[in-house]
Amino acid sequence: MHDLTVVAQRSQGQLPKEVSKYIVIRPRLPSLPRPSQATRSQQLESWCPLQEPLSGDESLRSMGCQHQLHLLPDIMTIEPRSSAAYLHKMPQTLIPTLHHLNHSTSHRCLWALEELKQARNIEYKLVCYERQTGQAPSELKRVFPLGKSPILTLESTTDEPVPTVQVFPGVLTEGQLILRFLSDEYGQGLWDPAKEDKNRDLFFQGFAVMTLATSINHLVIIESPISALPVGLSSLVNLMVSPITSIFKRGLTPIFEFLEDALSQDKPFFSGSKLGLADFDISWGMDITSQRGYFDASKFPKLHAWHEKIKARLSYRAALEIGSGYDLKTFGL
Structure with a gap:
């Protein structure tokens, strides 16, 4: 598990927008020796060639950033937020399952999950339910009392319990709210408007x-x-x-x-x-x-x-x- 830390000079108490394009990954490895300045410079240059050697407050001007990045005392690398390497660094701790009713508004939640699968490489599960004489089957009531689709359930991949996002632990309903949860939990800015x-x-x-x-x-x-x-x-x-x-x-x-x-x-x-x-x-x-x-x-x-x-x-x-x-x-x- 990694700590994700961005350290930069603040502007009126806020982090500069440009820094949000990069992530500093600081593993919890206290037993490892601190790398030399040259080693850390090479780590930075492996992502973005710099115009001059790094020292002290490392210049990000060559990365298109007008602000400064302070080196952390531990082993670290800098990776673009949108890179595949960054996305794979973060383990998915919650696996969503969509309980999907055919011919229904649940389609837009399934579409959103497919977007996240392609853009963010998330894993999800799908349980399909067939309408019976136009109505949702009674099996959906075992997942949520009202038996209305879409329903999203969550499975934890760690020892941590699943969160209670709405009323019941690990259970979400209402398509609009499910979409907001998917965006917040997995989107990483994918659907954030300007x-x-x-x-x-x-x-x-x-x-x-x-x-x-x-x-x-x-x-x-x-x-x-x-x-x-x-x-x-x-x-x-x-x-x-x-x-x-x-x-x-x-x-x-x-x-x-x-x-x-x-x-x-x-x-x-x-x-x-x-x-x-x-x-x-x-x-x-x-x-x-x-x-x-x-x-x-x-x-x-x-x-x-x-x-x-x-x-x-x-x-x-x-x-x-x-x-x-x-x-x-x-x-x-």
Whole structure:
């Protein structure tokens, strides 16, 4: 196990941003002799060739950093935070298991885990559950009393007990909160928005659940039981409820217009300049409205392009392959 320590001159009490690109790894090896200055210089140069020998407060100017790094008294190396070597230095102490229901909002959590697997090399486990007459099976209640997917459980690889993140030790529910946990625990900044986009990202996370998903749910609750009826009867019932469903469908138009206007060349994602948690949350709403025919792509070209870009990601496609189905029109009925 390693201590990860960044030591640098502070600016108004804060560490300079540039230093966050590098990690100083100080192993707990007190029995080893302190390396010579030349040895430590060679360790630094193995990652970034320096313009001059290191001494005292080691200059990071050749690394594109205007601040100083103080050498630690023990054996140390400096590695880029994004390097594969750095990622493999840190053992994964919590193994997540996603309890995934097919044809459900759990897909976005599975997609996120696949993103983390590709970008951060995390290990995770997947347990798939099949819908039974459109409903979640009772087995899910053994994992969490409400029996609703997604559910994420945690397994510790150390002697430490699993944390209680929500209510029960090692058990998380609610897709939006699961995504936040995955980002905090495993993301290492992968989905962190730029400083100027932080509030935007938070807003669209909430918008996806409280506005977009709520509006869609009204329609799904009305239409889903009708789809299970015999053809002749379902057509009659559809005709009877069409005045109500048309109101809800018209209500989606200003939502799509708002999402369309939020995308631009500078902000191609709902999280801002790069993919973030808001994009995972909004993807569910766009997936279901597209599959169920509520979304007219020709009227919202930027929103359509964003959605196509999301669906083209390797991790999104991988989640589709292993998720046991993602039919949001019939939900497997």
